[in-house]
Amino acid sequence: MKTTYGQFCPVAVASEIFAERWTPIILRELVHGSRRFNEIHRGAPRISRALLAHRLRALEAAGVITGPPARAATTGSPSRAGKWARSSCA
Numbered sequence: 001m002k003t004t005y006g007q008f009c010p011v012a013v014a015s016e017i018f019a020e021r022w023t024p025i026i027l028r029e030l031v032h033g034s035r036r037f038n039e040i041h042r043g044a045p046r047i048s049r050a051l052l053a054h055r056l057r058a059l060e061a062a063g064v065i066t067g068p069p070a071r072a073a074t075t076g077s078p079s080r081a082g083k084w085a086r087s088s089c090a
Contacts, residue, residue: 017062022047026055030065 007013018024022044029043041052060067 017059017064020055020058022051022055023059026052026059027064 005012005016007016018027025044025047026040029040032043034040034043037052037056040056041047041049044052047055056065056067059065
């Protein structure tokens with residue numbers, strides 16, 4: 001998520017985060033209950049593991065998802081914004 005355009009419009013800012021390649025598929029997997037790295041990867045098998053890790057880190061940095069505790073580095077869960085998205089999509 002290194003590309004930013006300096007926009008103040010909420011739609012433009014959200015597009016900078018969510019319109020990256022593979023990001024909607026990763027979010028779909030999280031919304032459908034995948035919590036572990038391998039579960040997410042099984043839902044998007046054509047994405048490389050390195051790119052998946054990069055996208056998850058970028059989503060965490062943007063505050064869309066929360067990362068795992070330091071001890072259990074293979075799990076994650078939606079943040080408050082992610083939970084809102086799940087309830088809005090249902």
